[in-house]
Amino acid sequence: MTKKLTTNEIGTLWTQNLQAGMSIQVLKYFLETVEDENIKEIIDQAFQVSNDVYEQTQHYLEAGDLPIPVGFTEDDVNLEAPKLFSDALLLQFVENMGKAGLLAYSVSLSSSVTQEVRSFYSNILIDTTKFFNSAVTTSISKGIFTSSPQIEIEKEVEFVKGKKYLSPFHKRSLNAVEMTHLFENIKSNAVGELLCTGFAQTTNSKKVQTFMIKGRDTSQKHIKLFTQQFNESNIHPPMGSSAYVTQSTIAPFTNKLIVFLISVLTSTGQGNYSTASSASLRYDLVLLYQKLAIETGLYAKDGLDLMIKNQWLEEPPQAVNRTKLFDLIKE
Template sequence: MNNVNLTASEIGMLWTQYIQNSMSIQILRYFYQTAEDGDIKSVVKEALRIAEYVTEDVKAIFRDEQLPIPNGFNENDVNLDAPKLFLDPFMLTFIENMGKAGSAAHGLSLGISSRKDIREFFSKTSIDTIQLFNMCVDVALEKGLFVRSPQIDVQNEVEYIEGKKYLSPFYKRVLNTVEIVHLFENIKTNIVGEMICTAFAQTTTSKEIKAYMKRGKEISAKHVKVFSDIFRESAINPPMGSNGFVTDNSSSVFSDRLMMFLMSVLSATGQGNYSTASTASMRFDLAITYQRLSAEIALYAKDGIDILIKHKWLEEPPQALDREEIVKKTKK
């Protein structure tokens, strides 16, 4: 038992990890149930192991601190008897993206933690997530499934920017390598989003959620085209990963609540990616493009949150006591 109370930041990050990993467990359980390739199944098994110990460790910490344990997601949010919805290569792609987002989230969580046991916890999750990502990429490379960043010829000498023309919105110079990496990664994540929306649209029985997923698919496809066209303007071939990893299964697999929550996580991640890309891009037109597309994601995410609230599916994070409300009750 630690005699130092958790900070608000530590509670918030632990709560977030519990909710998101409890969701991941249900998705990974279904992946493990339907995976056919032995190597890919091993990656899924490791991802599932990490997600399960994260939720159990957070639960233990919350019990020790006498904090309410979040509801999160459970076996009622997945139908393990449903036919195969995603082909095995998609499982690798999903875990690859989960590994990237997880590494960033665990690193941030470690950076804002002060209590030793919490720092040790996030240090362990960071290391395990990095190892999972490497395992995932190694298997994808061995099977010829990993989509590599474009290879380009670069200058032979170091150069310095000579004037504001380099940044001008009216002069579309060729892309630099920093801009290429962000365009490339955002194409990959949008292709994943397109596949997820396709799968969710065809397996939900709710007209409202089906329409929301179709809209998400259209947004992802549009963004892939925008980024791909920018590549082509610099005579660079955009990544050509397959978006055909969804089967024709139309049986219900995941609960509507889980599907909508995952979309809210993906939307938030997308906005973060675009914000980072906008800051890193030295071509002014790219920065404007990212900001414009980010606004579109923000509106989509807001509508998703409204659906979650409407159906009472959105669990509330721990918050500070409302002192004014306590005073009101005392007066009564």
């Protein structure tokens, strides 16, 4: 690599190296416990993409003489642990992973300057798109895909005639954009709820268990609030029932990994709420998302505090502290 990496590139490459290292260990366990061969193929695709991201980001960081995250290793996963999640939940997790990857790699591509780095992100976006589409297609073919509601749409184009359209006091029916965000947030919270449930019953730490139970309860609360919005418009979103947690109490992952994983998902949820708030045209929905974003942010802080206390949180690359350098100068 001939060009020095920019600050944006350093930040995204470092972050994605850390997250890809975590994903590799998670997907290794999924490959060991999945029973459906078609779903196993999708998980393997996701594993290959994560492995490529890990190797390439490490290459660029090393070429730039930059610190490599300690991250996660085979010591953070117990491949002999019994099956904890149903195959349907594994597939939903990979689908969510694909969505998050498409967003993250798009942002990274748009903020990169170096030709090699832009080519890398462009190729990873293609590979991520492939396994995401495969996940959705497989889920539909097996009848376990949770689809958004189907509604009758008015045929004529209309323009907003007054502020009543935005009013929280005269609630109109949800529009298609608002339903999209409500439904997607229900789906992501449903996955989060089950992951937290599984991690709560397998961790050996009371504090980590308390953190996971709080995450489960928060997800349940948010699902209920979002579903209520559909019910008030006489729309009932379909919900999947094939995703579940087994009765295993043997931990497949270390506490460090599961707290980090849930923290990453929580940060993604905060971003989803901000996007939904901006896209919604009913003030009550805007206020709901802002309120839940604050609640999610406080939960994310609990995770950060837990990681800091246990010295699990790595510092991203940062600028040289020149004040310290100045202090080294003696009279």
